[in-house]
Structure formats: C-alpha cells, structure tokens
Amino acid sequence: xxxxxxxxxxxxxxxxxxxxxxxxxxxxxxxxxxxxxxxxxxxxxxxxxxxxxxxxxxxxxxxxxxxxxxxxxxxxxxxxxxxxxxxxxxxxxxxxxxxxxxxxxxxxxxxxxxxxxxxxxxxxxxxxxxxxxxxxxxxxxxxxxxxxxxxxxxxxxxxxxxxxxxxxxxxxxxxxxxxxxxxxxxxxxxxxxxxxxxxxxxxxxxxxxxxxxxxxxxxxxxxxxxxxxxxxxxxxxxxxxxxxxxxxxxxxxxxxxxxxxxxxxxxxxxxxxxxxxxxxxxxxxxxxxxxxxxxxxxxxxxxxxxxxxxxxxxxxxxxxxxxxxxxxxxxxxxxxxxxxxxxxxxxxxxxxxxxxxxxxxxxxxxxxxxxx
Amino acid sequence: xxxxxxxxxxxxxxxxxxxxxxxxxxxxxxxxxxxxxxxxxxxxxxxxxxxxxxxxxxxxxxxxxxxxxxxxxxxxxxxxxxxxxxxxxxxxxxxxxxxxxxxxxxxxxxxxxxxxxxxxxxxxxxxxxxxxxxxxxxxxxxxxxxxxxxxxxxxxxxxxxxxxxxxxxxxxxxxxxxxxxxxxxxxxxxxxxxxxxxxxxxxxxxxxxxxxxxxxxxxxxxxxxxxxxxxxxxxxxxxxxxxxxxxxxxxxxxxxxxxxxxxxxxxxxxxxxxxxxxxxxxxxxxxxxxxxxxxxxxxxxxxxxxxxxxxxxxxxxxxxxxxxxxxxxxxxxxxxxxxxxxxxxxxxxxxxxxxxxxxxxxxxxxxxxxxx
Numbered sequence: 027x028x029x030x031x032x033x034x035x036x037x038x039x040x041x042x043x044x045x046x047x048x049x050x051x052x053x054x055x056x057x058x059x060x061x062x063x064x065x066x067x068x069x070x071x072x073x074x075x076x077x078x079x080x081x082x083x084x085x086x087x088x089x090x091x092x093x094x095x096x097x098x099x100x101x102x103x104x105x106x107x108x109x110x111x112x113x114x115x116x117x118x119x120x121x122x123x124x125x126x127x128x129x130x131x132x133x134x135x136x137x138x139x140x141x142x143x144x145x146x147x148x149x150x151x152x153x154x155x156x157x158x159x160x161x162x163x164x165x166x167x168x169x170x171x172x173x174x175x176x177x178x179x180x181x182x183x184x185x186x187x188x189x190x191x192x193x194x195x196x197x198x199x200x201x202x203x204x205x206x207x208x209x210x211x212x213x214x215x216x217x218x219x220x221x222x223x224x225x226x227x228x229x230x231x232x233x234x235x236x237x238x239x240x241x242x243x244x245x246x247x248x249x250x251x252x253x254x255x256x257x258x259x260x261x262x263x264x265x266x267x268x269x270x271x272x273x274x275x276x277x278x279x280x281x282x283x284x285x286x287x288x289x290x291x292x293x294x295x296x297x298x299x300x301x302x303x304x305x306x307x308x309x310x311x312x313x314x315x316x317x318x319x320x321x322x323x324x325x326x327x328x329x330x331x332x333x334x335x336x337x338x339x340x341x342x343x344x345x346x347x348x349x350x351x352x353x354x355x356x357x358x359x360x361x362x363x364x365x366x367x368x369x370x371x372x373x374x375x376x377x378x379x380x381x382x383x384x385x386x387x388x389x390x391x392x393x394x395x396x397x398x
Numbered sequence: 399x400x401x402x403x404x405x406x407x408x409x410x411x412x413x414x415x416x417x418x419x420x421x422x423x424x425x426x427x428x429x430x431x432x433x434x435x436x437x438x439x440x441x442x443x444x445x446x447x448x449x450x451x452x453x454x455x456x457x458x459x460x461x462x463x464x465x466x467x468x469x470x471x472x473x474x475x476x477x478x479x480x481x482x483x484x485x486x487x488x489x490x491x492x493x494x495x496x497x498x499x500x501x502x503x504x505x506x507x508x509x510x511x512x513x514x515x516x517x518x519x520x521x522x523x524x525x526x527x528x529x530x531x532x533x534x535x536x537x538x539x540x541x542x543x544x545x546x547x548x549x550x551x552x553x554x555x556x557x558x559x560x561x562x563x564x565x566x567x568x569x570x571x572x573x574x575x576x577x578x579x580x581x582x583x584x585x586x587x588x589x590x591x592x593x594x595x596x597x598x599x600x601x602x603x604x605x606x607x608x609x610x611x612x613x614x615x616x617x618x619x620x621x622x623x624x625x626x627x628x629x630x631x632x633x634x635x636x637x638x639x640x641x642x643x644x645x646x647x648x649x650x651x652x653x654x655x656x657x658x659x660x661x662x663x664x665x666x667x668x669x670x671x672x673x674x675x676x677x678x679x680x681x682x683x684x685x686x687x688x689x690x691x692x693x694x695x696x697x698x699x700x701x702x703x704x705x706x707x708x709x710x711x712x713x714x715x716x717x718x719x720x721x722x723x724x725x726x727x728x729x730x731x732x733x734x735x736x737x738x739x740x741x742x743x744x745x746x747x748x749x750x751x752x753x754x755x756x757x758x759x760x761x762x763x764x765x766x767x768x769x770x
Contacts, residue, residue, distance in 0.1 A: 090685050276680045298680035305677035308648045308670035311692025313462050318690040320683025 038361065038394055039098060039143035040374055041105035045087030048108075049379030052085065054361065054371040055105060057098040060147050063120035067147050070132065074168035074358070075112030075141035076391045077381050079297075080324075084110070084138065091137035091324055107140030109392070113168035114146065114153070123150045131156040133171045135335060137324040144394035151332070157340045161347040168391055169202075169354055174342045176296055176323045177206035181216070183326075184292040184319070185270045189215035193263050196272035197221040197246070197283055198299055200231060202354050202389060205238055207272060212239025213350045219259070219268065221246055221283060238352065246279035249286075259286050270294070277302030290315040296322065356389040363395040410733065410766055411470060411515035412746055413477035417459030420480075421751030424457065426733065426742040427477060429470040432519050435492035439519050442504065446540035446730070447484030447513035448763045449753050451669075456482070456510070463509035463696055479512030481764070485540035486518065486525070495522045503528040505543045507707060509696040516766035523704070529712045533719040537728055540763055541574075546714045546723060548668055548695045549578035553588070555698075556664040556691070557642045561587035565635050568644035569593040569618070569655055570671055572603060574726050574761060577610055579644060584611025585722045591631070591640065593618055593655060610724070618651035621658070631658050642666070649674030662687040668694065728761040735767040 036059045042051040063069045083089040085108060095104035116130040126132075132153040134141050139152065156167060181187070181194065194211055198204050199220030211218045220235055222228070224245040232243040242262065249255050259268065267288015273280050274297030284293055284306050293316060295304060310316040327335060345351035359377055361370050381390055408431045414423040435441045455461035457480060467476035488502040498504075504525040506513050511524065528539060553559070553566065566583055570576050571592030583590045592607055594600070596617040604615040614634060621627050631640065639660015645652050646669030656665055656678050665688060667676060682688040699707060717723035731749055733742050753762055 273680070281675070295680050295683040297684070303653070303677045304680045304683070305675045306690075308645070308667050308676045308692070311667040311676070311690060312669070312694045313692070315692060315697065318678075318683060320680070320685070320687060322684045325687065 037144045038367070038370070039105075039140075040108045040361075040392070041096075041098070042085055042108065043103060043105055045085065047379075048082050048085045048382055049375045052108060052371070052374055052378055054367045054374055055098060056367055060118075060145050063118050063147055065121045066123060067120040067149050068116055068123060068126060068132070068153065069118040069120075070114035070146045070148060070153070071117050072112050072114045072141060072143055072146060072394065073131075074164050074391045074393055075109045075143075076169050076172075076356075076389055077109070077378070078111060078172055080172070081109055081111075081142075082378070082382050084108075093138040093140065096140060107143050107146075109141035109143075110134065110137055110139050111169065111172050112139070112141030113156075113164055114141075117145070120150075126150065126155060131159050131162075131167055133167065133339065135171070135327065135332075137327070142392055154332075154336055154339055156343055157336075158343060158347065162343060163346075163353050165353040165356055165358075165391060166346040166351075167343075169356075169389065170339065170342050170346065172323055173202040173354070174206045174210070174345075174351060175326070175338055176203050176321060177210050178338065178342065179323070179326055180272055180294050180296065180321050181207065181210055181214070181270070183321075184294055184317075187214075187216055187270065192266070192270075193217045193219055193241070193268045194270045194272065195219040195221070195268050195283060195286055196274075197280060198274040198297065199235060199240065199243065201274055201297075201299075203274065203296065204272075205235070205354065206351065208235055208238045208240045209351050210345065213345055217241040217262075219244065219262070219286075221249070221279070246282065249279070249282040252282070252285065255282075255286065263288075267291070272296070273304065275299050276304045278305070281305055281307075284310060284316065284318075287314070287316060291317075293318045295320045354389040355387070356391055357386070358391050358393050360393045360395050409516045410735075410739070410742070411477075411512075412480045412733075412764070413468075413470070414457055414480065415475060415477055417457065419751075420454050420457045420754055421747045424480060424743070424746055424750055426739045426746055427470060428739055432490075432517050435490050435519055437493045438495060439492040439521050440488055440495060440498060440504070440525065441490040441492075442486035442518045442520060442525070443489050444484050444486045444513060444515055444518060444766065445503075446536050446763045446765055447481045448541050448728075448761055449481070449750070450483060450544055452544070453481055453483075453514075454750070454754050456480075465510040465512065468512060479515050479518075481513035481515075482506065482509055482511050483541065483544050484511070484513030485528075485536055486513075489517070492522075498522065498527060503531050503534075503539055505539065505711065507543070507699065507704075509699070514764055526704075526708055526711050529715055530719065534715060535718075535725055537725040537730075537763060538718040538723075539715075541726055541728075541761065542711060542714050542718065544695055545574040545726070546578045546582070546717075547698070547710055548575050548693060549582050550710065550714060551695070551698055552644055552666050552668065552693050553579065553582055553586070553642070555693075556666055556689075559586075559588055559642065564638070564642075565589045565591055565613070565640045566642045566644065567591040567593070567640050567655060567658055568646075569652060570646040570669070571607060571612070571615065573646055573669075573671075575646065575668065576644075577607070577726065578723065580607055580610045580612045581723050582717065585717055589613040589634075591616065591634070591658075593621070593651070618654065621651070621654040624654070624657065627654075627658065635660075639663070644668070645676065647671050648676045650677070653677055653679075656682060656688065656690075659686070659688060663689070665690045667692045726761040727759070728763055729758070730763050730765050732765045732767050
C-alpha cells in the first residue's frame with residue numbers, strides 16, 4: 027500500500043455530481059486510460075479546453091442545455107464532466123469510422139460534450155475534424171467553436187449586408203464575441219460601430235479594437251446626447267441607417283443603441299451582461315419595423331447539417347490561419363500531474379471562483395499536464 | 399346679401415392647417431361641389447368615416463405617415479383633411495378609369511387619404527372597390543381597411559398556425575383589433591387566450607368576448623402566479639406552447655404575457671396603450687428563440703401589391719357578410735347640414751376632445767348630413 031498517488035493516476039477530469047457554484051461542486055477525478063475505442067468511436071487526447079460563461083451556467087444548473095452522465099470510474103457513481111468546447115487530437119480510431127487518422131485535430135461539436143478531461147472516447151459524430159493544423163495555434167483551435175461562429179452567424183443570418191458599405195453596431199465590443207465580430211466584419215469589408223463602457227484607459231482600448239479592424243469606438247455615455255449621436259451616425263453611414271445591432275448587455279444602454287438603428291433593422295441578442303431586461307420603445311417595432319431576436323450557437327448547431335457546421339469551421343480556420351481572426355487574449359491553467367486529486371481539485375475550485383466572479387479579463391484555458 | 403348660410407354650403411370637410419390637439423386645431427370648411435372628375439380619377443360621396451387613434455396622432459404630428467395638402471377652396475390656403483379610413487360611393491367616373499360604375503362602394507387604400515369630408519375626388523389607385531354591397535353594412539365597410547386587416551395579417555404573416563390546434567395569446571383583447579383577432583382566429587379554427595384589465599364587470603366582458611369566439615379570457619392579474627398560469631396554459635395547449643403573441647399594451651403585463659410563449663415564438667406589437675416600453679428578459683431571445691417584431695397596416699399596404707390588398711379586403715368582406723366578423727360597437731356622429739361652419743366646428747372640437755381623452759368606449763364614425 028505504498029504506491030505513490032501518481033503511480034496509479036492515468037487520466038484526469040474536472041467533474042461534478044450535482045448543480046451548484048463551480049467553486050464548490052467541482053472535483054478532479056482520476057480514471058483509467060481509455061480502452062480500445064468501440065466501433066464508431068474515437069479516442070481523443072484533449073489538448074486545451076476553455077472555460078466559457080455557458081460552462082459555469084451549466085454547472086450552476088441555469089443553462090438550458092443539460093449535461094449528460096459519464097461512467098468514468100467503474101463501480102463509482104456516474105459524473106458530469108465540465109466544459110463544452112475544446113481542441114483534441116485523435117489517438118485511436120474505432121472500426122467503422124472513416125476519414126480520421128491518429129494525429130488529426132478535432133473540435134467538440136455538441137453542447138454538454140465534457141471537454142475538461144485529459145482524454146475522451148466519443149462517437150465520431152460528436153466531433154468535427156479541423157481541415158488543417160498547419161499555421162493554426164492550439165489556442166485558436168480550442169476557441170473556434172463557440173465565439174467565432176456566434177459572431178460569424180449573427181453577421182450572416184439576419185440581414186444581407188453590403189461589403190464596403192454597410193455598418194453593424196454592437197455593445198460589449200471588447201468581449202470575446204465582440205472582438206470576433208470586429209475581425210470577421212472587417213474581413214468582409216463591413217464597418218463596425220463598437221460600444222464599450224467608459225473607462226480610464228478608453229484610448230488604449232479604442233486603439234486595440236481599431237487594430238483588430240473596428241471602424242469606430244464609442245462609450246455608452248457618448249450616446250447620452252441623442253441628437254448629436256444620431257447626426258454623427260448619419261454622417262458615418264452616409265444617411266443609410268444601420269440595419270444590424272448585436273447585443274450582449276441589455277439594460278438602458280442597449281435602449282440607446284437600438285435608437286441608432288435604421289428602418290427594418292434587426293437587433294440580435296446573445297447575452298445580457300447587465301442582467302437587466304431588454305427594454306425598447308414599442309414604436310421601434312411598429313413604426314421603424316425593428317425585429318428583436320436572439321442567437322445561441324448551440325441552437326444553430328442543432329438546426330444545421332453537419333456539412334454546414336464543417337463549412338463554417340473551415341471558413342473560421344482559414345480566417346485564423348490568415349491572421350484575420352486572432353486568438354483571444356488568454357491564460358493557460360495547467361492541472362499538474364504532480365498534484366493529488368484533492369490538491370488539484372482545490373486549485374480548480376479557486377480558479378473557478380475567480381472566473382465566476384469575473385476576476386479574469388482574459389479567456390482561461392485548461393491544460394492537463396502530461397507528466398502524470 | 400340675404401342668402402342663408404345653407405344656401406351656399408354644398409360640401410364640407412374637417413380640416414386643419416397645423417399640427418396640434420384635435421380638439422383645438424380642427425375646423426370645418428365648406429367647399430363647392432366637385433367638378434367633373436379629371437381623367438384617371440373618381441368623384442366619391444363619403445358615406446361614413448371613422449375616427450381612429452392614428453388619425454388623432456396624425457393631427458398631433460406624431461404619426462410617421464404625414465398628411466398631404468388639398469386646395470379645397472380656390473384662392474384660400476391649402477388644408478389637411480382629417481381621417482384615413484372610410485366608405486364611399488362612386489358618383490362619377492373620370493375618363494380612362496375602368497372597372498368602376500356610379501354606385502359602387504369603395505374604401506380608401508392609402509394613409510393620409512383625408513376621409514373626413516362629404517365628397518372627394520381621388521385617383522383611381524387611391525381606392526379599392528368592395529367586391530359586393532349586398533349584406534354588408536355601411537359601418538362594416540367603413541371600418542374594414544385598418545383594424546380587421548391588422549388582425550388578419552398578424553395572424554397570418556409571422557407564424558404558420560395549425561387550424562383546430564394552435565393557440566394565440568393577445569392583450570388588449572377588447573380593443574377593435576383584439577375583437578377582430580378573436581373572430582378571425584375563430585373563423586380559422588384557431589384558439590385564443592385573451593387578456594384584459596381586471597374590472598368589476600369582468601364576467602360580462604368575458605362572456606361578450608367568448609360570444610365572439612374567444613376560447614379563454616384572463617386578466618393581467620391572473621398572470622401574477624407564474625407557476626399556476628404556466629401549468630394552466632400547458633394544460634390548455636396540451637403542452638404544445640403558444641407560438642404567437644399579439645401586443646398593443648406593453649409594460650410589465652406584456653412581460654408576463656411573453657413568458658407564456660413557447661419555443662421560437664413571435665411577439666408582434668401593434669400598439670402600446672400603457673405608454674410604457676416593451677421590456678423582456680433577454681434570455682427569452684437567446685434561450686427561447688423569441689422574435690419580437692411589429693406590425694403596421696400602412697406599412698403592409700406599401701409593401702404589398704394592389705391585388706394582394708384586393709384579395710385581403712375581399713376575404714374580410716366575405717367574413718363580414720357571413721357574420722363571422724361583426725361590425726364594431728359604434729356611435730355615428732352626424733355633422734348637421736343646418737349648422738354653420740363655426741357651430742359645426744365647435745361641435746367637432748368637443749367630440750375630438752372626448753375621443754382623444756378616451757372617453758368613448760366605442761368607435762365613433764363621422765357622417766356628413768345630406769340635407770344641406
């Protein structure tokens with residue numbers, strides 16, 4: 027009975043058995059290396075998996091997509107594995123699966139995938155193969171299935187926009203989706219009016235967003251003078267009116283943003299960082315023909331074919347490789363193979379507390395140390 | 399110089415020369431009988447013309463469709479004629495106009511038509527001929543171009559509803575549009591959940607709406623117990639969820655109504671009687687796929703062909719003749735040919751004051767007395 031813990035630790039996952047605060051309910055769990063993959067499945071080594079807000083909401087039990095149970099350790103109760111997004115490398119290909127070779131990079135295609143683990147055995151249809159690895163960073167690959175597709179589809183699915191001419195307005199422009207919107211819009215020759223909170227370092231932030239391709243950057247406070255803002259926007263858009271607004275904030279600042287939209291515009295909401303409702307003068311709907319709707323990438327995946335999904339990922343990978351879609355500002359959190367489950371679990375809980383409370387300005391990605 | 403005023407008074411209109419409160423800026427103006435109609439035009443005798451809320455807003459200058467000037471009396475400044483909706487009889491057909499005979503009934507097809515007049519000369523394309531007169535009351539004909547089409551199109555244009563199975567929820571269910579929604583939905587075999595303000599005579603109102611075809615009637619207060627309401631609605635709709643909501647109220651009661659909607663529903667706003675904004679939890683948009691949009695019949699007319707408009711009016715006339723679309727509760731206000739312009743103008747101002755202040759529960763229609 028003198029085995030060192032590391033001697034029996036082979037693979038590890040971040041798991042939970044009941045909903046609650048991520049900083050309280052998450053544990054790390056060691057499990058055996060994967061067996062030979064059953065027919066129709068792939069064995070994967072997960073390279074990097076980000077912590078997204080939806081992952082935290084899923085653990086809290088307030089996200090509509092529910093996780094599924096996994097029997098990671100034989101004879102022990104099944105667990106939920108955290109995480110939905112991630113980059114993995116194929117290690118073994120089960121019989122009956124074509125188109126995959128060991129070494130291929132894949133991304134997880136479904137909500138509730140469970141990506142916070144060092145390895146996974148999955149059905150082939152639960153992943154999408156990346157069309158290329160060369161020139162693509164692991165961080166870019168690990169963050170390509172949630173935020174960039176959200177940005178791409180919101181720019182694409184609601185309003186037909188003319189390259190080099192049409193404008194899009196968005197709030198929360200410094201968010202991960204916001205930065206993807208700026209870059210994808212710029213790659214399509216679309217102009218963006220980007221709204222952010224007033225802050226001491228506004229000039230720096232504005233310059234950073236403009237370096238990504240933002241056309242104009244304003245603060246919500248700038249919208250207070252309605253007449254002035256309208257005339258500035260009219261000037262910028264050559265009187266054409268903005269036909270697409272993207273919202274992840276809601277509350278009164280979004281009411282001001284909605285007033286900037288022109289006739290028959292769409293306001294697409296994908297978040298509500300203010301935790302306030304979306305409140306709009308009703309006349310915008312019946313006089314100005316506004317349509318307010320929402321977007322959620324999970325739902326898009328459910329309602330689109332696999333080939334649509336592959337085409338989208340392929341487009342985004344090309345943008346990333348071409349330098350037109352930069353990897354997000356990030357920090358990699360390594361779960362050390364030297365730590366016991368208890369110590370590692372403690373560190374994960376502390377990390378999740380920080381992330382849940384918004385104390386990270388950057389995207390955090392999880393990496394499971396190889397050295398165990 | 400001993401002519402009686404009535405001797406030179408031939409035709410009369412309710413007019414204004416500047417925006418303002420209808421009870422202050424409206425005047426009556428006497429003008430000469432129409433000359434022979436110029437080519438491409440029709441002379442009309444207006445039979446009845448209702449006072450709609452949009453007419454008052456137009457006079458106040460707060461409605462997006464602006465009125466046009468008319469030179470009613472030669473040598474005097476041009477005036478705006480009030481009214482947008484009305485039933486008229488063709489009295490003379492100009493050269494080059496086919497399909498019309500004296501005696502035909504027509505309705506005005508455009509915003510800002512100017513229907514508060516005893517006679518009008520109009521271009522043929524400014525009116526639509528009613529397909530039949532037999533069995534149709536003048537009141538039904540005079541009120542068939544605004545409220546019933548609004549109800550019909552809102553039920554038709556946004557969500558494909560299954561007859562005998564699907565539900566629609568609406569607030570302001572006792573409004574003119576609300577009553578048309580109830581009847582048109584019933585004629586299509588659709589079920590309606592109708593919301594009204596709590597009131598002493600709720601049972602009477604509920605019975606009245608049910609007699610029109612309402613499936614269920616609740617008050618906004620009934621929605622306070624969210625869990626109970628949800629379970630009742632689930633029961634009524636056999637768990638299917640309501641996919642169309644119609645709003646003319648806004649404010650917090652509409653937030654409660656929106657929560658009753660199922661996945662991927664439409665909330666269509668055509669008014670805001672509460673004068674409060676439409677305020678919705680953002681999650682309804684991105685989690686439940688809600689689309690909030692608006693409807694305005696004038697806009698529909700602008701974006702649809704004449705044959706679409708004719709087909710719609712024909713459908714509505716058939717419903718009215720078949721007794722499936724009852725004429726609204728109403729009162730006819732006659733402008734007496736015996737009164738001078740000054741006396742008649744005074745009476746009109748008093749009437750408009752009452753209507754503007756909502757002191758009429760009924761639709762008021764204007765009739766110009768023949769006896770002058």
